[in-house]
Amino acid sequence: MVxxxxxAPGESGDALVEAVRGGSPQxxxxxxxxxxxxxRALAYRLLQDREAMQDAMQDAYLAAFRGLxxxxxxxxxxxxxxxxxxxxCLRHLSRRRDPPVVLHDETLSAPDPAEGxxxxxxxxxxxxxxxxxxxxxxxxxxxxxxxYKAAGELLGVPPGTVASRLSxxxxxxxxxxxxxxxxxxxxxxxxxx
Amino acid sequence: MEQPRDRELAQxxxxxxxxxxxxxxxxxxxxxxxxxxxxxxxxxSVPRPxxxxxxxxxxxxxxxxxxxxxxxxxxxxxxxxxxxxSALHLPLGDKVAALESQELQLRQALxxxxxxxxxxxxxxxxxxGGSTLSATTPAERLLARNPAISRLxxxxxxxxxLAHTPxxxxxxxxxxxxxxxxRGSAALARARYLALGTLGELxxxxxxxxxxxxxxxxxxxxxxxxxxxxxxxxxxxxxxAVEYQVWTDAPGRLQWGHVGGESGESWGIAPxxxxxxxxxxxxxxxxxxxxxxxxxxxIPAALxxxxxxxxxxxxxxxRIGAAAQQRxxxxxxxxxxxxxxxxxxxxxxxxxxxxLFADGVGLxxxxxxxxxxxxxxxxxxVWGYHxxxxxAIADPNETSVVARISGPQDLxxxxxxxxxxxxxxxxxxxxxxLITGGGAPEFGAPNPM
Numbered sequence: 001m002v003x004x005x006x007x008a009p010g011e012s013g014d015a016l017v018e019a020v021r022g023g024s025p026q027x028x029x030x031x032x033x034x035x036x037x038x039x040r041a042l043a044y045r046l047l048q049d050r051e052a053m054q055d056a057m058q059d060a061y062l063a064a065f066r067g068l069x070x071x072x073x074x075x076x077x078x079x080x081x082x083x084x085x086x087x088x089c090l091r092h093l094s095r096r097r098d099p100p101v102v103l104h105d106e107t108l109s110a111p112d113p114a115e116g117x118x119x120x121x122x123x124x125x126x127x128x129x130x131x132x133x134x135x136x137x138x139x140x141x142x143x144x145x146x147x148y149k150a151a152g153e154l155l156g157v158p159p160g161t162v163a164s165r166l167s168x169x170x171x172x173x174x175x176x177x178x179x180x181x182x183x184x185x186x187x188x189x190x191x192x193x
Numbered sequence: 194m195e196q197p198r199d200r201e202l203a204q205x206x207x208x209x210x211x212x213x214x215x216x217x218x219x220x221x222x223x224x225x226x227x228x229x230x231x232x233x234x235x236x237x238s239v240p241r242p243x244x245x246x247x248x249x250x251x252x253x254x255x256x257x258x259x260x261x262x263x264x265x266x267x268x269x270x271x272x273x274x275x276x277x278x279s280a281l282h283l284p285l286g287d288k289v290a291a292l293e294s295q296e297l298q299l300r301q302a303l304x305x306x307x308x309x310x311x312x313x314x315x316x317x318x319x320x321x322g323g324s325t326l327s328a329t330t331p332a333e334r335l336l337a338r339n340p341a342i343s344r345l346x347x348x349x350x351x352x353x354x355l356a357h358t359p360x361x362x363x364x365x366x367x368x369x370x371x372x373x374x375x376r377g378s379a380a381l382a383r384a385r386y387l388a389l390g391t392l393g394e395l396x397x398x399x400x401x402x403x404x405x406x407x408x409x410x411x412x413x414x415x416x417x418x419x420x421x422x423x424x425x426x427x428x429x430x431x432x433x434a435v436e437y438q439v440w441t442d443a444p445g446r447l448q449w450g451h452v453g454g455e456s457g458e459s460w461g462i463a464p465x466x467x468x469x470x471x472x473x474x475x476x477x478x479x480x481x482x483x484x485x486x487x488x489x490x491x492i493p494a495a496l497x498x499x500x501x502x503x504x505x506x507x508x509x510x511x512r513i514g515a516a517a518q519q520r521x522x523x524x525x526x527x528x529x530x531x532x533x534x535x536x537x538x539x540x541x542x543x544x545x546x547x548x549l550f551a552d553g554v555g556l557x558x559x560x561x562x563x564x565x566x567x568x569x570x571x572x573x574x575v576w577g578y579h580x581x582x583x584x585a586i587a588d589p590n591e592t593s594v595v596a597r598i599s600g601p602q603d604l605x606x607x608x609x610x611x612x613x614x615x616x617x618x619x620x621x622x623x624x625x626x627l628i629t630g631g632g633a634p635e636f637g638a639p640n641p642m
Contacts, residue, residue: 041211050212051341051478057214058340123205142199143206170199179201 017077020068028065035078038144039085045139046089048128060088075153083154086136093132126176134169137162142170339420339427342473345480346431349373349471356388363392373482375474380484383505387492390499417580427473427480430580468581488513488581521577523594527618527626528575531596534628535572541565551619551627562603573597590620591629 019027036057043060044053064084071080127135136155140146141162148159148166155162173179352373355366367385374381417430472484490513496506530549537546538556541564546555558564575596595614618626 037211040214041209044211045209049478053212054214055340124209138202139206142202145198145203170202173202174199177205 014073017068017071017073020065021071028068031077031081032061035081039081042082042136042139042144043085043089045127045143046086046132046136047092052092056088056092057085059092060085063088076150079150079154082140083156086154090132122177123173126173129176130169130172134165134172137165138169138173141166339418341480342418342420342427342429345373345473345482346429346471349482350431353384353388356384357391359392363388375476375481375483378483379505380482383496383501383509384485386496386499386501386505388499390495390497390501392499425475427475429471429473431469431471470581486512486516486581488516488579516579516581519579521579523575523577523592524626526620526624527592527594528572530618530626530628531572531575531598531616535570535598539569549628551621551629560605562605568601568604570598570600573599591617592620592626593617 016027016031020031039060040053040057043056044050047053047056060081064081067084071077075083127138130138133155137151140151140154141148146154148162152159152162352366352369356363356370358366367388370384370388371381374384418427420427467487467489469485469487471482472486473480474483475481492513493506493510496509497503534546534549534556537543537549541558543556543558543560543564547553549555575594578593578595594616596616597614615631616628617630619629620626
């Protein structure tokens with residue numbers, strides 16, 4: 001379910017989706033504006049390349065625009081958009097000839113005196129070395145607050161598979177970052193979708 | 194059992210930045226979407242002739258402009274663009290008229306917003322360059338599917354405008370050219386010599402006054418694009434129309450205009466110089482220009498003025514000369530038009546030649562010195578112009594050809610026409626090539642006479 005806080009004031013998600021399904025590019029622009037930052041973040045972390053991210057996002061948005069008239073609302077529009085972005089990224093990855101080389105986060109190119117820079121580079125590198133199926137669940141669940149069920153719907157796998165991949169992904173990330181083994185989980189009430 | 198987020202990891206992940214899109218990203222996307230809208234609108238409408246002498250079909254571009262402006266209004270900065278969205282829901286005929294009337298307003302709103310937040314040339318070009326993506330030729334559709342190439346073309350010609358500018362901006366522009374070529378390549382050296390040899394030519398402000406703090410735009414009309422099967426090499430034929438510019442004046446107000454004056458067209462896009470053929474190579478995942486070639490005969494002299502060694506400008510002179518001698522096959526339909534013309538004239542069926550001309554007015558008997566004389570014409574050859582000549586036309590339904598027709602030299606009452614060898618043709622809705630003119634002088638490109 002799409003969180004109410006992401007809705008435009010005075011407008012429901014359904015009304016917006018209906019407007020887009022009616023062929024309104026302006027409504028589609030609004031839909032994109034609502035979710036773009038997080039969709040773009042997912043695409044960038046999956047593809048690890050800015051140019052590839054842009055190509056994939058263009059293709060994904062075009063696919064979404066084409067597909068919206070057939071969108072039946074069985075899943076949340078947000079989940080549906082994520083799924084399109086994810087599958088588009090997979091398609092781009094399958095076409096990629098050279099393995100990605102992510103030794104440096106492109107967003108860190110400007111000098112940044114903050115000590116967090118090194119850590120951000122570490123997690124960028126660690127993420128890049130995770131297998132794709134583990135990386136995507138970490139990004140969705142820990143990065144973007146998806147529930148296992150929602151992530152499973154998006155990825156087309158059962159929640160148990162999400163849990164398993166997440167467990168492995170978290171363990172590898174924590175080890176790479178030098179974090180202590182996670183003995184207990186920390187609740188995050190805002191995480192559920 | 195489901196476990197909540199790993200808060201520690203979540204904090205690390207939240208600290209990661211995501212790169213922004215290129216400035217042209219949404220312009221490109223929106224024009225692709227506008228193309229979809231237009232295609233579906235066209236499918237529901239009664240077919241009608243495409244308006245001639247327009248660089249971009251009105252419905253397509255108008256829809257694109259409106260959609261783009263609507264997006265900018267909504268997402269980039271809040272700006273009021275009355276009617277832009279509502280026009281998209283009108284019946285097609287009304288929609289076209291409404292959108293046409295809004296075009297200037299939309300464009301100004303768009304550029305105004307961009308000028309507020311963007312400072313580099315490429316940003317403005319992102320909008321203008323995007324216009325080529327809304328076209329529906331196969332090459333332009335291919336271009337739309339290769340946004341990295343379209344960005345390269347767009348930004349390269351924007352940088353070219355800067356590189357031709359005197360002063361610090363020019364120094365920066367010529368330095369920035371390096372980003373488009375393989376390091377140390379001959380193509381880069383040529384581009385720099387050329388910029389130096391034509392310094393200031395592209396940098397004029399309106400009324401000849403230099404622009405203050407100029408943000409100039411270059412419109413590069415892509416005429417052809419081919420990407421090889423490996424996806425590592427591509428050829429783009431570009432007609433740079435370095436005519437349009439945007440700048441801010443001393444009080445910081447946005448100004449915009451055309452270097453070459455108003456052309457009367459809604460977008461005022463008029464190509465300058467000859468088309469260029471860019472050979473592209475993809476190195477380490479990035480498209481770079483391995484060669485920038487144009488048939489423009491002025492280029493060797495400009496290279497020389499720019500300080501190029503003799504081997505460079507003479508080499509370019511030889512290359513241009515050799516290319517100018519090449520002949521290109523034309524479609525069967527074009528040859529058929531001339532075969533029919535010659536046959537009708539040889540049979541003295543003058544009135545019937547009208548069906549081979551776009552305006553329906555053919556060659557009359559009065560045109561000929563001796564209409565009933567024993568003369569006989571023969572079609573010797575028909576060939577197309579080099580795609581890089583100034584005769585190359587961006588519209589796939591227009592073409593220029595050289596047709597050699599033998600016959601007596603004193604055949605006509607007045608000069609030009611049948612033996613002039615230079616013809617322009619237009620392809621009508623049924624696919625037939627009709628003659629629109631003959632005998633127009635060639636300018637700048639190799640003279641086939």
